[in-house]
Amino acid sequence: MTRSEFHVLISERVLFLDGAYGTEFFKRGYIKGKEPIEILNVKAPEKVLELQSEYVKAGVDFLLTNTFSGNRHKLKKLGYENYFEQINSEAVRIAKEAAKHSEKKVYILGDMSSVGEMIQPIGDLDSKYVYNIFKEQAKVLIESGVDGIIIETMSDLKELKLAYLAVRDVSEDIPLFVSMTFEENSVAVTGTSLEVYVSLFNDLDVDAIGINCTLTPDKMVPLVKKLSIFSKKPIFAEPNAGKPTLSADGRLIYKTTPEEFTVYIEDYVELGANIVGGCCGTGPDHIRYMTKLIGERKPKARKTEELNVITNRTYMVEVSPFLVIGERINAAAKKKLHAQIREFNFENVLKLAKDQEKEGAQVLDVNLGLESVLSDEHFRRIIVELDRIVSLPLSLDIQFNEYLEVALFEYPGRAIINSAKAIKEDLDAKIRMLKRYGGILIILAMGKEIPNSPEERYKTAKDAVEYAEKNGIDRSRIFVDPLVLPLGANQDYNVTLETIKLLNKEGIKTSIGLSNFSFGMPNREQLNASFLALAMHYGLSGAILNTSEVTTVNILSGMKKILKKESTNVSVEDVDNDL
Amino acid sequence: MTRSEFHVLISERVLFLDGAYGTEFFKRGYIKGKEPIEILNVKAPEKVLELQSEYVKAGVDFLLTNTFSGNRHKLKKLGYENYFEQINSEAVRIAKEAAKHSEKKVYILGDMSSVGEMIQPIGDLDSKYVYNIFKEQAKVLIESGVDGIIIETMSDLKELKLAYLAVRDVSEDIPLFVSMTFEENSVAVTGTSLEVYVSLFNDLDVDAIGINCTLTPDKMVPLVKKLSIFSKKPIFAEPNAGKPTLSADGRLIYKTTPEEFTVYIEDYVELGANIVGGCCGTGPDHIRYMTKLIGERKPKARKTEELNVITNRTYMVEVSPFLVIGERINAAAKKKLHAQIREFNFENVLKLAKDQEKEGAQVLDVNLGLESVLSDEHFRRIIVELDRIVSLPLSLDIQFNEYLEVALFEYPGRAIINSAKAIKEDLDAKIRMLKRYGGILIILAMGKEIPNSPEERYKTAKDAVEYAEKNGIDRSRIFVDPLVLPLGANQDYNVTLETIKLLNKEGIKTSIGLSNFSFGMPNREQLNASFLALAMHYGLSGAILNTSEVTTVNILSGMKKILKKESTNVSVEDVDNDL
Ligand SMILES: [Zn+2]
Ligand SMILES: [Zn+2]
Ligand SMILES: [Zn+2]
Structure with a gap:
């Protein structure tokens, strides 16, 4: 998919992302304690294919590769550094395989997220090092043939920016979605507000700006509203399926039903969301219910406002x-x-x-x-x-x-x-x-x-x-x-x-x-x-x-x-x- | 003389005032200790006529009446209040008589000066009272037939202003000259500078602005220069004949010779003085020498500067x-x-x-x-x-x-x-x-x-x-x-x-x-x-x-x-x- 093809597509209808991998793999018992779910790409690719095929059948437009923690720094911490290349290349192969099970074209997004440790000055990591970690992963994903990249669940604006630079330095031509995760007050745990985030990425060479994770579908509505007002790019949102509770056997239970989930997704669409999907706790049922109800809608025109501000990570001032x-x-x-x-x-x-x-x-x-x-x-x-x-x-x-x-x-x-x-x-x-x-x-x-x-x-x-x-x-x-x-x-x-x-x-x-x-x-x-x-x-x-x-x-x-x-x-x- | 006649005359040539009365009467022994010289108008009019005739023969254009201290307040202080009307009306009669001894027309100026005590806030006198004192004297002088009024040797701007108002309230038609006396620093003993004085009288309905007394002819040159620069009206100056010294027999001796006197008068004329004459210590010799040397000169054009200031009596600020x-x-x-x-x-x-x-x-x-x-x-x-x-x-x-x-x-x-x-x-x-x-x-x-x-x-x-x-x-x-x-x-x-x-x-x-x-x-x-x-x-x-x-x-x-x-x-x- 070229970027211009993406821009045509996004202007035609509301598009669908898939649901969760991690929570779903745990729920299905495919993964134990400290294993990264990405190791399934290598050790049990059929299980990944199974879930991804379900998402494809549920009607997604975009399938994410199972590579959320697939950067070398995080894998190393978990003791799986040796699998780095394999995890990423296999992930793309599996997703492509799954995508075949669809009548409509399903695009593969290489999934990237945090290195799992903080960069200076919040943590100790060096920014150039982190940039290179992302660049390495992006290179493998893109060379393996993804249609686009999504950088998601980011809580540090600086880290997201480094990931963005890394992806763009690997390819100027690939569609790129970015997404941060915010608390209920629209502020990330590192102090960055949704407005600060959007104001920066409005300037940058990305194809869609999104928010995901942390919040239940209802709590995400005000944030989607802000996003719809301030973003100059197509927007997307992926809420969690409610707040998790602990089951008797120690598993996290997400209680939002597909019906309830979709009620709020419909609100997002009414606010002008271009792409919707699910994060933690959502599974094929949520996605199927969502794609069915939303169907082939044209994206709502958004009432946007100029967000012309100077910012650092926690403070912004209007120009x-x-x-x-x-x-x-x-x-x-x-x-x-x-x-x-x-x-x-x-x-x-x-x-x-x-x-x-x-x-x-x-x-x-x-x-x-x-x-x-x-x-x-x-x-x-x-x-x-x-x-x-x-x-x-x-x-x-x-x-x-x-x-x-x-x-x-x-x-x-x-x-x-x-x-x-x-x-x-x-x-x-x-x-x-x-x-x-x-x-x-x-x-x-x-x-x-x-x-x-x-x-x-x-x-x-x-x-x-x-x-x-x-x-x-x-x-x-x-x-x-x-x-x-x-x-x-x-x-x-x-x-x-x-x-x-x-x-x-x-x-x-x-x-x-x-x-x-x-x-x-x-x-x-x-x-x-x-x-x-x-x-x-x-x-x-x-x-x-x-x-x-x-x-x-x-x-x-x-x-x-x-x-x-x-x-x-x-x-x-x-x-x-x-x- | 009407005011317009005066304005024609003053545009034609430099005009001459007379010399001193007081110092001259003392010098001639006509007057004793505490007597006001004005009593001569009543008790020895021929002596006044004698001096005035000499001034007329010396070539003056203006003859002052012998009424310098002839206001009721001052006469009262000296014990001569009863003579008030007679002193003033006789003075005019005598001057008119003297004026006849001339080939050219000699004009009579009713002479007025200070009441001899200070007005509030410097002294205790009430301004309205002082105004009335001046008004009364002006009335007698004008009714007795003077051609104009001169208010001279004034050191208090406020008193001068009251005298001016009094004269103008008696007659709007009579030519009126005003003159203050300054120390060498151009400031009167009450703190008023020459500039403050001139700036006020430029606005007022007077026909000439002058300075007289206190200074020797040489010391008056810088003041005449200022006057010539700042006055919008015709200007006049009457210096003393030097600083007086006490003679062996207790008389004041003024030593400036007619020749030396006239050297400086000529400077005044060069600076644009319209009218010149002498104050304390000058006599007919000084005046005769002066009129002869100056002759029939056209007044010099003056290089004037705008003196647009707001003032009180001691302070001025440029507009x-x-x-x-x-x-x-x-x-x-x-x-x-x-x-x-x-x-x-x-x-x-x-x-x-x-x-x-x-x-x-x-x-x-x-x-x-x-x-x-x-x-x-x-x-x-x-x-x-x-x-x-x-x-x-x-x-x-x-x-x-x-x-x-x-x-x-x-x-x-x-x-x-x-x-x-x-x-x-x-x-x-x-x-x-x-x-x-x-x-x-x-x-x-x-x-x-x-x-x-x-x-x-x-x-x-x-x-x-x-x-x-x-x-x-x-x-x-x-x-x-x-x-x-x-x-x-x-x-x-x-x-x-x-x-x-x-x-x-x-x-x-x-x-x-x-x-x-x-x-x-x-x-x-x-x-x-x-x-x-x-x-x-x-x-x-x-x-x-x-x-x-x-x-x-x-x-x-x-x-x-x-x-x-x-x-x-x-x-x-x-x-x-x-x-
Ligand atoms: Zn999540
Ligand atoms: Zn997620
Ligand atoms: Zn004098």
């Missing part, structure tokens, strides 16, 4: 109507800070992060200063350390594209890339990273030189924005920096204001580096705050500024009220199910 | 480029303050004045609140009390025109009248007072109702400004208040901003009542400061605001720097002779 980016993690102007960073001493960086959060910053700009004396590891570590403490999303102010990519690889969320010049070479590099890692881009309204007139600055920026759009980056993901020059250098600040106005008319967001206005002048706060008021009046959409300037922060509040541009930050604690 | 008016003496919104004022307890008013001065206010708005429960005396006393402590110039925010006039009568300087509606009736009343008392007017950009569009508000204001100009009030003396309405009432603040822009283009100054913007809202400071930045960017020239708002004051400083609109306040301590 509009106004974005406040704290400037103070900036080692370019601070020798001592730079020296500390070089020695991997991030104490002051973390303090600056905390301070700016208290002062009202929504996003933290991170500029490590002179990059030629730094290494990959500095950029990797700073992202891990800032992820470790609860802090704000980041704006990555990194000059060398190589280091920028190291940071983006490590970053668990939707960051700002600050910044690209309006030059093809730089734009191309940044656009590639935006597509690969997601995020928001700031484009400077300058090529090799700074245009003098507002019209030229506007034209330079607009051309760059249109170039990015032509290359797949919507203008909602772009800010233009209209360039603030020092008042002390006798620059005409009206050029900046007029450029903002022109861009604003065109629906292009703008963000300035405010403090440059007062560079070299006394009483900088007075000048910065004053200019901020003017720029906001001209339509400014964001600013990188010094949140320790009380006057500036007061003007920010005042102008937001005047312009009715009050922003919202949503941290995990604030998330509630009001949808 | 441009930006005026900061403190709003906090406002009993309209403060019940307790109003109750105190009603009881003539001005303690808190004075404290508010001091506080605002410290916070950076340049002018203090004075609004005593509900006026229907107040009396003339409240308005008189508040002006006297604010004059008593060193404080800032005032903006008189007084609704009832009757009370406004009481305050203006008492006020020693060039105040702001805040405000007139753009309605003929109100404009006429305010224009009359501007002409009578001097000052600056704020006109509201509204008639009976507030216009909704910027164009209408602008039109309303512009018509009012042009009406005032047609009636003799230059637009340099006018601010328009473009009306700031509460943001909380969902008013479109852009109407105010656009009105400012339109008026600014027309060269019409604008001033707003800033705090109204945030009326009824929380965090008022943030809103006020933000709006101030915008309004200043649109060309605002002044604001009535709360100087205790740190953010607002910071924005004020920032915007002034950005717009290069730094204002200057000049207190007495700052005055130096850098001209």
Whole structure:
């Protein structure tokens, strides 16, 4: 199945995934205590074929390979590392065999999930290692002939992102579904909300965004609703068959009947779900009942809302109507800070992060200063350390594209890339990273030189924005920096204001580096705050500024009220199910 | 001589005043110890005639009556009250007689000077009483047939203003010259600078502005220079003939020779002096030498500068480029303050004045609140009390025109009248007072109702400004208040901003009542400061605001720097002779 074939198919009708493997194998007594169910692919392939054939007969469109725990890291932990290749290749072979028992075409999805241990900073695993683990599994699955890949039951956004990158680095052409699992409050156990998850994967090159496991069918309804509102991609959902209870003989019993299960699946479909199926506790009976009742429905049109946010793994802030980016993690102007960073001493960086959060910053700009004396590891570590403490999303102010990519690889969320010049070479590099890692881009309204007139600055920026759009980056993901020059250098600040106005008319967001206005002048706060008021009046959409300037922060509040541009930050604690 | 005859004459050539009377009578031994020299008019008129005839023969154009101390208050103190009418009427008769001994026309100026005691708050005299003293003398002089009046050697601006009002209330048609006496630092002993004096009398209905006495001819040059730069009226100067020394027999000896005297008089003429003469120590020889050397010169064209300032008696602030008016003496919104004022307890008013001065206010708005429960005396006393402590110039925010006039009568300087509606009736009343008392007017950009569009508000204001100009009030003396309405009432603040822009283009100054913007809202400071930045960017020239708002004051400083609109306040301590 090509990706375009998938997109045709998904537009035609609601599609069906299968039900559980693990719980079903246990229920049927095929598996004992600590064995991975995936070993059945090798040791009792007929049992896998049996269940999969039942799913095929139940009417699924997609059959998952029995490879949920089939990555090398997890198999190794369970003592089955030697079976890694066999488990995965056999799984595909069996599924393909089962798929034959259908009148309609059944597609095989290579199933992938967590490595079973946490990545830094939550755990100890190295992200590059985990990426390679996924890449290895994806390679075997794809080479064995799956029609697509599903990465499911993920509770760590970072791990999911690494798995996504791994799959896409093996194949750009294969359909790819991703799915996280959430608690009833729409937040994963690692603190990532459904919105944070969706906002990132809306940017990424996946074919469907889903949720699965953990929740009973009824409890999943509000999450499907959010998903249907915020996802820009086809959506899918797979609930569990109720909460398990322990039987007298020590087995887990899932009590949701196929009829009850399907009642809620129908709700999902009404909310616009494109693909439905079952997770733990569901079996062929659930799936059969579901496919029969839903039948050949056209997917419901969804009422979507723009979810344009900057996030880290636990915190998100809306890009509009106004974005406040704290400037103070900036080692370019601070020798001592730079020296500390070089020695991997991030104490002051973390303090600056905390301070700016208290002062009202929504996003933290991170500029490590002179990059030629730094290494990959500095950029990797700073992202891990800032992820470790609860802090704000980041704006990555990194000059060398190589280091920028190291940071983006490590970053668990939707960051700002600050910044690209309006030059093809730089734009191309940044656009590639935006597509690969997601995020928001700031484009400077300058090529090799700074245009003098507002019209030229506007034209330079607009051309760059249109170039990015032509290359797949919507203008909602772009800010233009209209360039603030020092008042002390006798620059005409009206050029900046007029450029903002022109861009604003065109629906292009703008963000300035405010403090440059007062560079070299006394009483900088007075000048910065004053200019901020003017720029906001001209339509400014964001600013990188010094949140320790009380006057500036007061003007920010005042102008937001005047312009009715009050922003919202949503941290995990604030998330509630009001949808 | 009519005033228009005088204006023709003064445009034709430099004119000559006479020399001293007092010092000359003493020198000639005509007068003993404590006798007023004016008694000679009654007891030895031939001696007065003799000296005056000499001045006439020396070539004067103006002969002063021998009535310097001829007001009733001063004569009474000297024990000569009974001679009041006779001294004044005889003086005119004698001068007229002397004037006959000339080929050219010699004009008689009724000479008036101080009552010799200080007015409140410096002294104890009541201003209305002093006004009446002057009025009585002016009446006798004018009825006796003088060609004009000169009020000279005044060291108290307030007393001079009262004398001016008195003369003008006796005759609107008579030429009137005024003259103050200054120390070498250009400041009178009461603290009034030459600039403060000139700025007030530029507004008033006088025919020439002069300086006389105290200084030797050389020391008076810098003052004549300032006068020539700042006066909008013809100017005159009369120095003393040097600093007096005591002779062996106890007489004052003035040593400047006629030749030396005339050297400096010629400097004055070069600087553009229209009328020259001598004060203490000068006699007919000085005058004769002067008239001969100067001859029939055309007055030099003067390079003038606009002196557009708000002042009290000791402090002045430039109207441009930006005026900061403190709003906090406002009993309209403060019940307790109003109750105190009603009881003539001005303690808190004075404290508010001091506080605002410290916070950076340049002018203090004075609004005593509900006026229907107040009396003339409240308005008189508040002006006297604010004059008593060193404080800032005032903006008189007084609704009832009757009370406004009481305050203006008492006020020693060039105040702001805040405000007139753009309605003929109100404009006429305010224009009359501007002409009578001097000052600056704020006109509201509204008639009976507030216009909704910027164009209408602008039109309303512009018509009012042009009406005032047609009636003799230059637009340099006018601010328009473009009306700031509460943001909380969902008013479109852009109407105010656009009105400012339109008026600014027309060269019409604008001033707003800033705090109204945030009326009824929380965090008022943030809103006020933000709006101030915008309004200043649109060309605002002044604001009535709360100087205790740190953010607002910071924005004020920032915007002034950005717009290069730094204002200057000049207190007495700052005055130096850098001209
Ligand atoms: Zn599950
Ligand atoms: Zn599952
Ligand atoms: Zn004198």
